[in-house]
Amino acid sequence: MPTFRERLRLEMSGPAIPLMAFGVAINLTVGQVTSALKIPVYLDSIGTVLVAVLCGPWAAALTGSLANILASSFGSPAMMFFIPVVIAIGLWTAFIARHGWFRSLPLVVVGGALQGIIAALLSAPISAYVFGGTMLSGTDFLVIFFRSLGNDVFWSALYQGLTSDPIDKVVTYIIVFLTVRRLPQRILTRFPGSRSLLNPQ
């Protein structure tokens, strides 16, 4: 049984280092694709999910955190405060990937929906208590709409998250699932997470 330090070293060595950097860059640039196609999803955790599946939880947590820090430096300062949410995304995704959920599409859909709910539950208190439900983004209008129905800030932020996050995360998970399935085994086996992706013989 490897120690925590050994597992950490395994997760963050070899191809994992450039992949984490790619994960950060994909998280930050995927908006270019969704806006060009005019599809109303963010997919801004796709790099984190990819790293979680192929490398492991701590590599994914680092990828998500760095992506949010860089997003702050590029003009979206509020992203900094959502680092706990991206860490949870990394940990949850790696957890279900380790348990073989990324071998079957129905489990991937369920995992993505649960991930969306977890993300909404974690981001609602930050959004409500740090920013009063206002993030200077397009979803603010949804929060204000729920407030106008008589809900308080926390519940409005939570309803907004529950409305948009599960769809976004399910699409993210499906894209990663379909892509990873198409990878040749000789590439896949270079990553520490490959054992839980390959079907047991």
Add this chain to the structure above:
Amino acid sequence: MIATKLAFVLFCWTAAFALPTAVQVVFMHAAFVLGRFLPLFRPSSAQARRLYVRFLLYAGLLSAVVVILNALFVRNGEVLLDLGIVQFSREGVEFGLRVSVRLVLMSTAVLVFFLSTPLRDLAAFLDSSGAPAVLTSVLLLSLEFLERLPQRIEQIFTAQEARGAPVRAGFAGRFRSLFSILGPLIVSSIVESVERSHALALRGFPAPPEHRIRIRLPLTIPAWSLIAGVVAMVGWKLWESFR
């Protein structure tokens, strides 16, 4: 100097929670002035300057929208203005102002830090502070990939469009195109990661550390003063809540 700027961010974040809104407004303006005039906090490039100005305009505009929308939709308390169909409530205006000021103060502090600190300097600072080599490597590689990925996305987009992918069709067609664009992008990233790892291994990366990782943060007098301010604000807030 980066440690001083980090202390400044910590100071502004604490102020955003510990101090009354009126004081936060003063600090918010101080942060604007620092970002504009003090060399330490001034944006480090022309692009950063443009981003700073754009952020100020964006923050101003959206703060106004937040205040107006909250005033319209939060229907508690005294009515400040009654226009027949729409009413502006006092509680909504106050809530909108409180939230906007806090958000803009915290965001300005973060943005002033990042815009005045080139990310390569931040990586060098992390390295000299004893941060793990993996962290700085990932940060620097991310910056390199961030410059290249938009071009790669554009190439894949054009290639898929030329192959007849329905990138301008109805919603279902565009949704299918999402997979045909992101698939090659992710696969090429994974394959390049494997190739890069060979190159890194050939150069002996990561070398085993010569000593245990030890965080070293050289703090200047202004940094200590800001940290003292943070401690004072937290102490005052605790005293207030237990009084």
